[in-house]
Amino acid sequence: MKTPHTITLINLGGSVYDPVTDDYMQSIGEQADYACFANFISQAKVFELYGNRTDKVLIARFMQPPRPFKTAIFKGESFIPIEQTDATKTAYRLKWVSG
Numbered sequence: 258m259k260t261p262h263t264i265t266l267i268n269l270g271g272s273v274y275d276p277v278t279d280d281y282m283q284s285i286g287e288q289a290d291y292a293c294f295a296n297f298i299s300q301a302k303v304f305e306l307y308g309n310r311t312d313k314v315l316i317a318r319f320m321q322p323p324r325p326f327k328t329a330i331f332k333g334e335s336f337i338p339i340e341q342t343d344a345t346k347t348a349y350r351l352k353w354v355s356g
Contacts, residue, residue, distance in 0.1 A: 262293050264290070265331075267287070289323075292319075292320065293319050295317045296315070297315050314353070321347065
């Protein structure tokens with residue numbers, strides 16, 4: 258499989274408990290670029306899978322499974338993961354959230 262596209266995957270930091278200060282500290286998220294094959298699925302397929310005619314859904318296929326992530330950026334657009342496909346564990350469906 259050719260991987261002509263690049264996508265940035267972001268794992269947002271969470272809260273980490275600091276016992277010294279007895280408080281929760283915000284950790285910094287990690288960001289990494291991955292090579293993938295990305296394309297948008299048709300609105301008919303989006304309606305069939307999710308029952309929504311307005312969502313814009315991207316499918317990203319990777320050669321290796323990426324680390325868990327919360328947000329993806331592809332061509333300046335932000336996406337959140339919807340699901341990991343059943344056919345291969347290296348493909349994710351991502352929903353567009355903002356430009």
